[in-house]
Amino acid sequence: MQTLVVPLIAELPRLLHTTTSNASWVITATLLAGAVATPVMGRLGDMFGKRRILFCSLGLLIIGSLVCAFTSDLVPMVIGRTLQGGAMGVIPLGISIMRDEVPAERMGSAMALMSSSLGVGSALGMPAAAYVAEHTNWHALFMGSAGLAAIALLLAALFVPESPVRTPGRFxxxxxxxxxxxxxxxxxxxxxxxxxxxxxxxxxxxxxxxxxxxxxxxxxxxxxEQPLVDLRTTARRQVLLTNLAAITVGFAMYAMSLVLPQLLQLPKATGYGLGQSMVVAGLCVVPGGIVMIFLSPVSAKISAARGPKVSLMLGSVVIAIGYALGLGLVHAVWQTLIVSAVIGGGIALAYAAMPALIMGAVPPSETAAANGLNTLMRSIGTSTASAVIGVVLSHMTQPLGGVPLPSMNGFRTSFVIAGAACVVALLIAAFLPGRGARTPATAVGATAVDATDAEPAVPAPAASVAAVSGGPVPSGAGFHGLVRGADGEPVGRATLTLVSPDGRQLGRASSRPDGSYALDAPAGGSYVLIAAADGHQPQACTVMAAAAPVMYDITLPYATGPSGLQVRGTVRAGEGRRPLADARLTLVDATGNVVRTTTTDPDGGYAFTDLTAGEYSLIASGYPPVATALALEGRGTDGFDMALAHPAAE
CATH class of the missing domain: 1.20.5 (Single alpha-helices involved in coiled-coils or other helix-helix interfaces)
Structure with missing residues (x-):
């Protein structure tokens, strides 16, 4: 969508029967809609289900593409392009779904490729759009984008599960x-x-x-109490600096898309233009996209071995080298291929590192919104590049046949500006927190727990927790962070319980007076983390442990009323929402204790009765498990149904 109409820019006024200034709204509308939709779609995904909002984004893309495919007038075209911009939320939603669903050993490379697809799509989309625009009716571009979006929607419906991680509250x-x-x-x-x-x-x-x-x-x-963007989280050094770096890297990425195609298409009579067709010019940026695909997993490996900070810094250096090469290697088509490939490789390294940096500093319940904001920062970078490079090339010109064309000095100046943006990104990344030293894992942190053991595991001893950077940090696999109330104030003496997917209690800990906590995990993998404190509603979220400690902050809303005495409902499974028999359910009280377990009857029904007053968390085993906080009032709650995307029994 970013490069779909780039080959048509010069022809848009004629095709839409309007002025050049009005035709520019075809590009501007998508930019503005994408900027608005990215954080909004991310937040809606955190609240109502990432898969559901992913469908909405792809649906907007299909509708917008069809509107553009059947019109030659400016206003409907702008409306259609605005709807297409709503699909920009797909990237942060996809990254967040991966965090919730993909196994830990595959998560790094999967997120890296998804993040780099912002650059890959731009690089691969331009030659395809150029070919269609040059050899067929231009409306076919939008029919093609509608078809691709429909295929993506179908595949998502068939293969992408809904994430159980939710952020409760109002939009x-x-x-x-x-x-x-x-x-x-x-x-x-x-x-x-x-x-x-x-x-x-x-x-x-x-x-x-x-x-x-x-x-x-x-x-x-x-x-x-429940903002669209948690500015306290955004203000953390790791999140803030990563977003600032995203602006500069986005600037550098789009500068290549603006400069190289123009240089390739200028007539040879200028003395520096390469006189290539629109299709060839588009094909010359393809190597950058291909390199991004192959280097994204490499970036994930670098991030795993040395930390995502190193990958981001390395990517900034490689992009700067690419633009430095561009100062001299632009006199033949094969030289532009080298420049494109080097810059593309740097973009892959930098873009792939950003989700890891963001998600290492935000709780899982905010991942879509946080990644949406990061994607927005990249969009601001591309918009700024379009404005700055456009001004440079329009003011540094030389005449040819009475027509002013961008000069070679203008192209070189654009390369220098883009390279300087990479230097700024490098300096910003240098101030990111580095990978902290870890002490060897203790026996508790390194030994796997037998899930069939009838008794809960013994919580990790205090000796296995190291005090680092003002707060406790697990010595091996585990979780640490802050427990806050809805007003942002720390919550001390909160009880945190780690539960296995089948409902076994694996460990417990209490938060300090400053709200900090640390909780060891038996090993890497998926768990349910439950937090409870007096006067607050308990929270239960699916979390993924890795070899290194994972930062996970928790916000506990205030309690809203007294609890009840019973809860009943039905557990359903799969897309057909059929009742699920023999599903295992675990009920945890407000202090983090597992108080009751049961299995559903042949009709999928369950019931917990004779409960004491208090608030509870209900966990249904599946892949992934579903954990829900509930408050019971009066005689209790009937019809408290739960849905599992992939039941453990299947």
Missing amino acids: DVVGAVGLSAGLVCLLLGISKGSDWGWGSGTTLGLFAASVVILVAWGAVELRM
Whole structure:
């Protein structure tokens, strides 16, 4: 979608029967819609199900593509391109689903490739779009994008399970409107500034409005109990610096897409243009996309061995080297292939490292929103590149037949600016937290627990927890972080319980007065982490342990009322939601103790009765398990149904 209409830019005014300025809205509309949709779709995915919102994003892409395929007028085209922009949320949603579903040993390479697909799609999409635009009716471009989106939707429906990880609460409508307004003002000023004039009242007014709106939005978000974007999490050094680096790397990526195709298509009469067709120019950026595909797993291995910080820094260096080569290696088509491949390799290394950095600093319940914000930062980088490089090439020209064309000095200046952006990314990445030294795992942290053992495992001893950076950290596999209330204040003496997918208690710990905690895991793998504290609703989430400690912060909403005495419901499974017999259920009280277990009857029904007052967490075994916090009132709760995407019994 980013490069779909690039080959048509020069022809859009004629094809849509409009002016050049109006035709530019075909590109701007997708940019603005994507910027708004990315964080919003991420938050909705965290709340209502990532797979469900993934379907919505792909549905918008299909509808938008069909609208564009059957019109030659400006307004419907802009509407269709706006709907297509809604699909930008697919990337952060996909990364977040992977965190919840993919086994730990495959997670790094899977997320790296998904993250790099932002660059891969741009590189591979341009020659395909150029070929279609040059040899068929231009409407076929949008029929093709509708078909690809339909295939993606079908495959997602068949093979992508729904994640059980949820962020309870209401959607922050005020936050969504405020963020959308601020981003629209900012990106509209960046993308249209060259048309309206950078010093015009409209452009400066938009920039001023964006500052005012975003500052006010931030103040409101800090006061919200369940904000669209958790600014406290975003302000953490690792998240903040990664997002800043995303802007600069996004700038560097898009600069290549803007400069190389123009240089390749300029006539040879200029003395430096290579006189290639639109299709050949598109094919010359394909090596960058291919290199991204093959280097993404390499980036994951570097991140696993040396840390994602090293991968991000290495990627920034490689991109800068690519632009340095571009200062001299642009006199033949084969030379541009080398430049494209080197820059593409650097982008793969850098982009692949970003999800690992983000998800190492945010809880699983916020991964889609956090990755959505990171994707948004990349979009801001590409938008800024479009504006800056456009200004450079439009002002540094030389005439040919009375027509001003970008000069070679203009292209070289663009390379220098893009290379400087990589240097900035390198400096930002240098201040990211490095991989901390780990002490050898103790026997408790390294020994697997027998899941068939009838008795709960003994919690890890205090000696196996090291005090690092002001808070406890497990010595091996496990989890650490902060327990906060809905107001952001630390919650001390909260009980944290680690439960296996089949409901066995594996370990317990209590948070310190400052809210910090550490909890050892028997080994890497999937677990359910339950947190409970007096005056707060318990929370239960599926978490993935790795060889190194995983940071996981927990927010406990305040309790809303008294509990009841019983809970009944039905467990269903699969897409058909059929009742599931013999499903194992575990009930955990507010202090983290496993108080009751049961299995469902032949009709999928279950019941827990004679319960004491209190709040509970209910865990249903499956792959992945489903953990739900519940509060019982009056006589109890009937119809508390649960759905498993992949039951353990199947």
